[in-house]
Amino acid sequence: MSFKNKTVVVTGGAKGIGEGCARIFHRENANVVILDVDKDAGAALGKKLGDRNLFIECDISNENQVEAAMKSAAEAFGGIDVLVNNAGIMKYASVTDTTEELWDAIMNVNLKGAFLCAKHAIPYMQKQGGGVVINMSSAQAFMAQDKVAAYATSKTAMLGLTRSIAVDYAPNIRCVALCPGGIDTPLNREAFAKSPDPAATEQATIDLHLVQRLGTPEDIGEMAVFAASEKGSFLNGHPIKIDGGIGVKIGGSGAK
Numbered sequence: 001m002s003f004k005n006k007t008v009v010v011t012g013g014a015k016g017i018g019e020g021c022a023r024i025f026h027r028e029n030a031n032v033v034i035l036d037v038d039k040d041a042g043a044a045l046g047k048k049l050g051d052r053n054l055f056i057e058c059d060i061s062n063e064n065q066v067e068a069a070m071k072s073a074a075e076a077f078g079g080i081d082v083l084v085n086n087a088g089i090m091k092y093a094s095v096t097d098t099t100e101e102l103w104d105a106i107m108n109v110n111l112k113g114a115f116l117c118a119k120h121a122i123p124y125m126q127k128q129g130g131g132v133v134i135n136m137s138s139a140q141a142f143m144a145q146d147k148v149a150a151y152a153t154s155k156t157a158m159l160g161l162t163r164s165i166a167v168d169y170a171p172n173i174r175c176v177a178l179c180p181g182g183i184d185t186p187l188n189r190e191a192f193a194k195s196p197d198p199a200a201t202e203q204a205t206i207d208l209h210l211v212q213r214l215g216t217p218e219d220i221g222e223m224a225v226f227a228a229s230e231k232g233s234f235l236n237g238h239p240i241k242i243d244g245g246i247g248v249k250i251g252g253s254g255a256k
């Protein structure tokens with residue numbers, strides 16, 4: 001699956017799942033452009049990748065920054081072929097515990113940010129005759145942990161954004177949503193660390209997955225590469241669950 005001379009923009013690409021996507025696309029010879037608010041992690045990853053990469057400091061919830069970043073990405077490598085709309089934030093709160101500020105903060109990054117990045121990347125894809133948008137949704141588009149009101153809503157809405165992009169820009173531009181289960185990233189490590197018993201919380205999370213492990217950022221990167229490649233060219237508009245079988249088992253039968 002060669003992405004030689006193709007340019008892939010990964011938002012939130014400095015850490016976690018975004019880093020996994022950046023690494024796997026880079027392995028497949030893509031030029032990788034990382035948009036992130038974390039300058040230090042972005043610079044460190046750039047060094048590790050070596051060639052064919054560019055880090056742009058960008059808050060994806062700010063339209064001016066996104067527009068400028070997409071322009072820089074396209075100018076650096078001569079276009080944009082793939083956008084991985086990955087950057088996202090998660091804070092635990094039920095509906096009654098969610099302040100207006102928290103709701104807006106989560107929606108602004110997870111949903112508005114993805115919309116803005118698509119809005120400003122798609123014209124470059126159109127110019128060159130095609131492209132692929134990968135939207136990082138979540139298993140939480142189909143099921144919910146407790147106290148994820150804004151987060152789960154944002155991830156469910158991303159499936160609507162995915163359909164709209166697929167419908168409006170077919171046939172040359174495709175859009176696919178990936179719905180990961182629990183992945184071993186700084187986001188989850190922070191959530192485990194904040195719980196009363198981090199080890200027990202991690203094990204309980206692992207136990208939800210039939211494969212008895214958390215996913216890795218690279219598990220998601222491999223699927224993103226496949227979905228964006230020619231081999232994935234029949235995928236469009238729908239979500240792909242990549243979640244180690246979370247939610248498949250509904251309980252024990254009690255049978256001996």
Ligand SMILES: NC(=O)c1ccc[n+]([C@@H]2O[C@H](COP(=O)([O-])OP(=O)(O)OC[C@H]3O[C@@H](n4cnc5c(N)ncnc54)[C@H](O)[C@@H]3O)[C@@H](O)[C@H]2O)c1
Nearest residue numbers: 012015016017036037059060087088138182183185186187
């Ligand atoms: N980790 C999981 O278990 C899991 C499961 C399903 C879906 N997801 C989704 O995958 C995506 C990545 O999650 P992760 O676990 O790697 O998170 P993470 O917190 O480990 O990494 C997220 C990255 O996004 C960057 N970022 C945050 N806000 C930004 C902004 N406004 N503009 C640009 N960059 C920003 C951060 O600096 C960081 O580098 C998120 O959209 C998340 O909702 C994660």
